[in-house]
Structures are given as structure tokens and as C-alpha cells.
Amino acid sequence: GIQVEQSPPDLILQEGANSTLRCNFSDSVNNLQWFHQNPWGQLINLFYIPSGTKQNGRLSATTVATERYSLLYISSSQTTDSGVYFCAPPGPSGNTPLVFGKGTRLSVIA
Amino acid sequence: NAGVTQTPKFQVLKTGQSMTLQCAQDMNHNSMYWYRQDPGMGLRLIYYSASEGTTDKGEVPNGYNVSRLNKREFSLRLESAAPSQTSVYFCASSSSGAGELFFGEGSRLTVL
Numbered sequence: 297g298i299q300v301e302q303s304p305p306d307l308i309l310q311e312g313a314n315s316t317l318r319c320n321f322s323d324s325v326n327n328l329q330w331f332h333q334n335p336w337g338q339l340i341n342l343f344y345i346p347s348g349t350k351q352n353g354r355l356s357a358t359t360v361a362t363e364r365y366s367l368l369y370i371s372s373s374q375t376t377d378s379g380v381y382f383c384a385p386p387g388p389s390g391n392t393p394l395v396f397g398k399g400t401r402l403s404v405i406a
Numbered sequence: 407n408a409g410v411t412q413t414p415k416f417q418v419l420k421t422g423q424s425m426t427l428q429c430a431q432d433m434n435h436n437s438m439y440w441y442r443q444d445p446g447m448g449l450r451l452i453y454y455s456a457s458e459g460t461t462d463k464g465e466v467p468n469g470y471n472v473s474r475l476n477k478r479e480f481s482l483r484l485e486s487a488a489p490s491q492t493s494v495y496f497c498a499s500s501s502s503g504a505g506e507l508f509f510g511e512g513s514r515l516t517v518l
Contacts, residue, residue: 327504339496339509382448384507392503393439393464396448 297387298323300397308403309373317368317400319383326386328359328366329394333380342368342381373404408432410510412497418516419487427482427513429497437500438480439464439507440472442493449496455480456503487517 299322309315319328327346331339343350343357345366350357354373359366366383380401384394410431419425431438436457441449441464451464455474469491471483480499484491497510 329507331509337494337512339512341506341508344506384449386504393437393451393454394507396441396450398446398448 298325298385298395300383300385300395302381302383302397302400304400305398306401306403308405311373311375311404311406313373313404314369314371315373315402317370317381317402319366319368319397321364321366321383321385323385324364325359325361328361328383328385330357330366330368331382331384332377333382333399335379339382370402373402375404375406378402378404410497410499410508412495412510412513414513415511416514418518419484420518421488423487424483424485425487425515426484427495427497427515428479429481429510430479431497431499431508432478433499433501433508434477435499435501435505435508436477437503437505438474439498439500440470440480440482441496441498442466443496443512444493452482452495484515487515489517491515492517 301320330342345359354371356369380399382399384396413428439454440452453472455461458477495513500507
């Protein structure tokens with residue numbers, strides 16, 4: 297099946313800094329999702345992004361399906377951004393359940 | 407709008423006991439899923455139901471059974487719990503296999 301690798305595995309930022317999280321996947325995909333798991337364990341949808349770029353406030357995501365990667369940008373980070381960020385493309389055929397990477401654990405310190 | 411609702415949120419079992427995790431969604435979604443999350447492992451798919459009346463195994467199905475009771479409800483059963491099944495379980499749903507996925511709040515299960 298599809299392999300998903302996220303980097304870096306851990307990231308510590310000072311409040312106000314910017315960051316880029318990367319997601320590489322082994323097969324072509326027709327969509328991809330980014331999730332934020334907050335410190336209370338809730339999984340929150342950030343982006344559903346088949347290709348191109350989407351923006352939501354201080355966060356934006358870019359997926360380049362032909363080159364098999366997606367990037368999540370966090371600008372002017374806040375302590376509430378702390379948690380684990382997961383990317384998840386679908387499995388084979390594109391219409392099968394999402395396959396999750398191991399995540400990037402982000403800690404934003406004041 | 408509740409979205410995806412899981413019960414119970416916490417459960418402690420002894421080895422060999424059985425239990426059922428319940429999941430319901432109110433978004434009229436066709437597809438439903440059960441994932442488990444272990445430290446450092448991300449989320450792994452246990453079972454899914456692409457549509458009412460169908461179920462399929464995921465990556466880690468051993469020790470579990472599922473029932474798609476109707477379009478809204480998808481339950482996960484542990485027939486004889488083992489310590490290796492200590493985990494956080496998430497139910498999710500989507501309009502279709504390729505649709506945006508929405509998660510419940512999770513159920514933390516400890517097997518002693």
C-alpha cells in the first residue's frame with residue numbers, strides 16, 4: 297500500500313515563528329487531508345486538498361500530486377497550534393480509506 | 407449538529423472480557439471507519455464500511471468484529487479483550503471513500 301512519511305517528527309517553535317511541515321507519499325493521489333490533533337486528543341480537519349494551494353487564516357497547504365508531496369505552512373505560530381499534525385492520502389485506487397503518516401509533533405512555546 | 411458520536415469515552419476491561427464501542431453519525435454519510443491510535447504509530451485502520459451493508463478489513467483487524475447496523479451506526483466489538491488492544495479508538499465517517507473524513511472524539515480503552 298501507499299507509504300506516508302512526515303517530517304520533521306518533532307518541532308519546537310517560539311511563538312510568532314513560521315514553520316513548514318512536509319508530507320511525502322509513495323503513490324499518486326487524487327486527494328489528501330491534513331489534520332491537527334490537539335493536546336486533548338481531538339482530531340480536527342484542517343484541509344481537504346486534492347491539489348494546488350488552500351489557505352485558512354494563518355495556515356495554508358499545498359499539494360503537488362505529480363511530485364508526491366504536500367506542505368503545511370503555519371505562520372505566526374501560537375501556543376494553541378501545539379499538537380500533532382497528520383497528513384493522510386487515500387489508499388490504492390484513490391477511493392479507499394485514508395492512510396496516516398506518523399505525524400509531526402509541534403510545540404509552540406511562549 | 408453532533409457530527410460523529412462515540413460511546414463510551416473511557417473503558418477499563420480485564421483480559422478476556424468483551425465489549426462493544428458504539429459510533430453514530432448524523433451527516434448522512436455513506437462510509438464509516440474504525441481506527442486505533444497507539445503512541446508513535448499514527449492512526450491505523452481496523453475495519454471500514456464503504457456503504458450500508460458492507461464491511462471490509464483494514465490494516466489491523468485481528469481480534470475485532472464490526473457491524474454496520476444501519477446508515478448511521480457502525481459498532482466495533484472486542485470479543486475477548488487482550489492487553490495489546492489497549493489503545494485510543496476513533497470512529498470516522500465520510501460521504502464516500504474519497505470524501506473528507508470527520509472524526510469522533512475517541513474512546514480510550516485500557517485492558518488489564
